[in-house]
Amino acid sequence: MRERDRDELWFHSKIKGALDRMEELHEPGVPPEWWFKALVEERRRLKRTLWRDLGLFWLASFAVLSVMFWLLNYDLPLFAVLQAAGLAGALWFVFRRFGKRVKRDWPNR
């Protein structure tokens, strides 16, 4: 008899019975049908939302980039003003967001 078959026979005679008994003893509680339906519906809704948000993001990006490219070609001063405003807005946001956190942390130490 091949070693592999011997292993299988040994497993069946020594281990399988104990596993079968464990399976009988610990019968899993199966959630009700509505739980599975709700889970399927919820995941599908999340997937739809994700695709919708991704689509909106791409549309918004396309619109912003189109306007910026148009300005770059036809109205360079306005393009520069918008770029500067964008940079100032980003810096303002970063300082407001992270600058405050450092300030808030000090009184606790």
Add this chain to the structure above:
Amino acid sequence: MDNEDVRIARAVRGDADALAALLREHYPFVMNYLLKVTMNRPLAEDIAQETMIRAIESIAAFRRDSKFSTWLVAIASRLVIDAARRRKRERRWRQDEYAARSLRYETLQAQGEWPAAMDALGRLPPGVRMAILLKHYYGYGYDEIGAMMGIPAGTVKSRVHNGINELRKELGDDA
């Protein structure tokens, strides 16, 4: 086509009711497998739920070249491997030990004994225990198990063989 094939075809085409019914039907099988592999009921329940979620997300990719239950076991096996890595990193061995003890206690309460075979199986590393169970309890081939666990078939063979030898030693049956 039998009833399950029809339901699988409907589920793959996007029928939510057919998919929910299929998952409910296979839930006990997945849960029983996970309980044997993890020997940890709360972890098995979490992974069973995660398996259902992954199955819902990727049902459209199910090619029907294997049984639906095999596909679910493959998803569950990958999740067990990921969870084992995560738990090792987070050093949650105390929780695992507690869960194993609780399973042992429940079994002792119900049948009055905890077989030495279960102790020996519980002491094997999860990857070895999984390979042995898939091969000798569920009867999958080495190639199938390799695909499920993301390792070469040769590695599965050696894990199964070494694991069985380890079990023999633990149970005092070296012959």
